[in-house]
Amino acid sequence: MQNLAQRLDLIAPSPTLALDAKAKALKAEGRDIINFGIGEPDFNTPAHIGEAAIKAIKDGFTRYTPADGTVELKEAVCEKFRVDNGLEYKPSQIVVSNGGKHSLYNIFLCLFQPGDEVILPCPSWVSYAPMLVLAGATPVLVRTSAANGYTITAEELEKAITPRTRGIIINSPSNPTGMAYGHDRLKELAAVILKNKLWVVTDDIYEKIVFDGFKFANLPMLEPALYDQTVIAHGLAKTYAMTGWRIGFLAGPEKVARGAAKIQSQTTSNPCSISQKAGVAALTGPQDTVTEMVASFKRRRDLTLSLLAEIPNVTCPVPQGAFYVFPDVSAYFGKKDGNTVLNTSDELAAYLLEKAEAAIVPGTGFGDDKTLRVSYAVSDEDIKRGLGRVKEALLALK
Ligand SMILES: Cc1ncc(COP(=O)(O)O)c(C=O)c1O
Numbered sequence: 001m002q003n004l005a006q007r008l009d010l011i012a013p014s015p016t017l018a019l020d021a022k023a024k025a026l027k028a029e030g031r032d033i034i035n036f037g038i039g040e041p042d043f044n045t046p047a048h049i050g051e052a053a054i055k056a057i058k059d060g061f062t063r064y065t066p067a068d069g070t071v072e073l074k075e076a077v078c079e080k081f082r083v084d085n086g087l088e089y090k091p092s093q094i095v096v097s098n099g100g101k102h103s104l105y106n107i108f109l110c111l112f113q114p115g116d117e118v119i120l121p122c123p124s125w126v127s128y129a130p131m132l133v134l135a136g137a138t139p140v141l142v143r144t145s146a147a148n149g150y151t152i153t154a155e156e157l158e159k160a161i162t163p164r165t166r167g168i169i170i171n172s173p174s175n176p177t178g179m180a181y182g183h184d185r186l187k188e189l190a191a192v193i194l195k196n197k198l199w200v201v202t203d204d205i206y207e208k209i210v211f212d213g214f215k216f217a218n219l220p221m222l223e224p225a226l227y228d229q230t231v232i233a234h235g236l237a238k239t240y241a242m243t244g245w246r247i248g249f250l251a252g253p254e255k256v257a258r259g260a261a262k263i264q265s266q267t268t269s270n271p272c273s274i275s276q277k278a279g280v281a282a283l284t285g286p287q288d289t290v291t292e293m294v295a296s297f298k299r300r301r302d303l304t305l306s307l308l309a310e311i312p313n314v315t316c317p318v319p320q321g322a323f324y325v326f327p328d329v330s331a332y333f334g335k336k337d338g339n340t341v342l343n344t345s346d347e348l349a350a351y352l353l354e355k356a357e358a359a360i361v362p363g364t365g366f367g368d369d370k371t372l373r374v375s376y377a378v379s380d381e382d383i384k385r386g387l388g389r390v391k392e393a394l395l396a397l398k
Helices: 006-010 015-028 047-058 071-085 100-111 128-134 154-160 183-195 224-229 254-266 273-284 288-309 345-355 380-396
Strands: 094-097 117-122 138-143 165-171 199-203 230-235 248-251 335-337 340-342 372-375
Touching (some): 100 199, 117 128, 117 154, 128 138, 165 183, 183 224, 224 230, 248 254, 345 372
Parallel strands (some): 117 165, 165 199
Antiparallel strands (some): 094 248, 230 248, 335 340
């Protein structure tokens, strides 16, 4: 057998997608698995968005579009940034891709190369580090703490910078913690980033899913001098319950967008023409479904936090956004299930899947071993049943 390329050895499969596959397989076997594992809204895509896609098919809008997206969708994206963020972009500064993940990979390929270090505050979403590695760059993980709301401080950032540092990734609200950067923290970071001439990649995919009056901001909104060194990664998956449609986009300096467009023209070509029409409907149509979904997420976050609070020795900060909570379960390490000692979040998550039939991602996938990531994008009923079983299973450990 011929050998495969060595780059395959550099990364592992996404642990969240792997857990989701396992949960679905167990469910198919008839197990009553409650899936807190996947980062996906459980709502249907709003009807008017689906109708725009059906119209696109009926109208024969089924051919190649420009590789970096239709002008119509890029204009809708520019309008979104103008209205929501007060940021001015031209369509030539936008590239529409096959999801936010694809946008991020394009961005990394454009900005970073072998020898470059990129600062990644962690715990962080599972795919940043592998995608940076595939781009040849070195992720530099900077551990953040629950006490600081899982945000990197200016001091921690300064300390991590070396002559090889080229950029930093900010994800707010964050997957996996749900925590978001306050404006003061971002302004402090902006000063360090400007001084050190770093690229900022800001992943704003959870921008609209915020609670309790939290006011979202990203770095260029607060420090306009950063506009020329920032690339925003965004997408429709989470805000509009459009995970399967695969529409993401980037906005940044023209040279970055043109670089990403060039890569896309030689690799994937355009994202699905029908999804792009749906994307225009999502961005320009009524937004009341977003408000309703966010209200449901807020109710479920509160329910999830109150049920976790009933489990002895589990601690959890209150997240401002996304649909995740990130409880510290390390008080249960060292306890036994029969003769087996559970020492890590991986072992605890495996135990909870088996014993409580609750699929929950261990914190290790995100670079933290004391925690679990609970996605509460499931029904209130399932949250109650699932976390009730989790409590029982944890209390059964000796
Ligand atoms: C932080 C973050 N960024 C990007 C993405 C990618 O989303 P998609 O590629 O589905 O648009 C996700 C999805 O889980 C995410 O959690």
